[in-house]
Amino acid sequence: MVPVNDSSDATSESAPDRRAALVAHARSLVVDRPELAQVLEQVAGLDEAGLAEHVAVLDAAHQLLRDALTPRRREGSERL
Numbered sequence: 001m002v003p004v005n006d007s008s009d010a011t012s013e014s015a016p017d018r019r020a021a022l023v024a025h026a027r028s029l030v031v032d033r034p035e036l037a038q039v040l041e042q043v044a045g046l047d048e049a050g051l052a053e054h055v056a057v058l059d060a061a062h063q064l065l066r067d068a069l070t071p072r073r074r075e076g077s078e079r080l
Contacts, residue, residue, distance in 0.1 A: 023040070023044050026040055027040060033068065035064060035067070035068035036065075036068055038064060039061045039064045039065055039068070042057055042060060042061045042064070043057070043058070043061050045057070046058075
């Protein structure tokens with residue numbers, strides 16, 4: 001597991017390396033949930049998106065999470 005806030009490790013690893021390690025770890029956790037993997041990829045690509053696009057990317061990720069994590073949606077029922 002990759003610790004999120006380990007201050008003793010903060011100087012030994014650069015921020016981009018740490019971010020890459022966290023994203024890789026997150027990818028390993030969502031292999032059985034393609035809808036969550038899709039959200040992760042959208043958010044992980046945020047650095048490449050222009051600042052003006054951040055709100056749209058985060059809105060889309062939020063909607064995917066709501067759809068994926070709402071039990072009725074996962075079962076194919078209508079939305080609450």
